[in-house]
Amino acid sequence: MEGSDDEIELVPLTDGQAEQFARIEQLWPEFGNSLQVLAASDGGGMGWRTVDGVEYLTRYTQENSKKKGRSLGRRSPETEAIMEQFESTVLKARRIRREYREDVLLSCKLAKAYGIARLHGRFAETLDWLWYTDANKRVALFGGSALLAYESGSKTLTPVELIKEDRLRFIAHSEDPEKIGLEEIAEACGDGEEEMRVTLDNGVFAIRADEKVVAEIYRPSYFLGRLERSARKTLKQGFEMPWLRALTFSRDTRPIELCVPEPRVYAMAAYCLRDKDEIWDRRAQFAVRMVEECWPDKFDQHQEAVMDDLPDHGRMRLREP
Structure with a gap:
């Protein structure tokens, strides 16, 4: 694949930048899981309470700033199992x-100092919400923000x-709007005060806050319908590949887990949109070069053919959507 006359330079991460990615990746599996566990719990505590010489498992919660207790039953193998489960999770x-909070915060602050905390705070709120609810299993981040997910793995900025x-832009896992969960994703894109609407604009689901489009969701068919047969098959296989999960840092110094297409798939999908805006051509070029020079898994010959500019292959033809 040949580059354009205006090639995009690959800038390696500095040692300090790479160190912060490595540090947050070391902390995140346990720290991130703890955040999800606590978000799913209803707070409060649990303990044994003795009444007339009999131990009862009691669930404690706060209501209107007052501590409330609810008995879960006498001490028995069943209530002991409940208590053990509570101890091992919550x-x-x-x-x-x-234990990890200060280390995570320090890594995020250093990431900002080193110039790799670049995810917009408003986007981070939405993506964090999708991660907490597991809605990011239904849509993968696309667009410019998705490129941040490849920085650690490629060691490039x-x-x-x-x-x-x-x-924000997403690629859905399913063609079915109900399986995508459009209303839930629209809710995540709002601030709780705006009225969110979902419309279908030229084959793309647009999420609107009032009249402003704040997110777009592409179905796989949007890309596949723009390609000729052999390229369509290759990209379809790419969309069936497992999505990549990676970490980045938000501008407001938080670690954010991103769910994105594998970078080879990103490059092919971005290439499909190059006639919509020059930025997609440049994003595709960057992803291609990043994969070729810095990513462990390289393009195979079929993936290369999707974007090949060599004279004897010719540029891939696009169909009108």
Whole structure:
């Protein structure tokens, strides 16, 4: 594959940048899991309470700033199992969050100092919400923000002009709007006060806050319908590959887990949109070069043919959507 006359330079991560990615990746499996466990719990505590010489398992919660207790039954193998489960999940998660919090915060602050905390705070809120609810199993982040997910694995810094965008973009796992969960994703894109609407604009689901588009969701068919047969088959196989989960840092110094297409798939999908805006051509070029020079898994011959500019292959033809 030949590059354009205006090739995008690959800038390696500095030692300090790479160190912060490595550090947060070391902390995140336990710390991130603790956050999800605690978010799913209803707070409060649990313990044994003795009444007239009999131990009862009691669930404690706060209501209107007052401590409330609810008995779960006498001490027995069943209630002991409940208590053990609580200790191994909620109490363990609280301990991990408490022990790791300062290290995570320090890594995020250093990431900002080193210039790799670049995810827009508003986008981070939405993506964090999708991660907490597991909705990111249904949609993968696309667009400029998705390129941040490849920085640690490729050890390269994405050019800032490729990241800039005014909305989040996603690729859905399913063609079925109900399986995508459009209403839930629209809710995540709002601030709780705006009225969110979902419309279908030229084959793309647009999520609107009032009249402003804040996110777009592409179904796989949007890309596949623009390709000739052999390229369509290759990209379809790419969409069936497992999505990549990777970490980045938000501008407001938080670790954010991103779910994105594998970078070879990103490159092919971005290439499909190159006639819509020059930025997609440049994003595709960057992803291609990043994979070729810095990613462990390279393009196979079929994937290369999707984007090949060599004279004896010719540029892949696009169909109108």
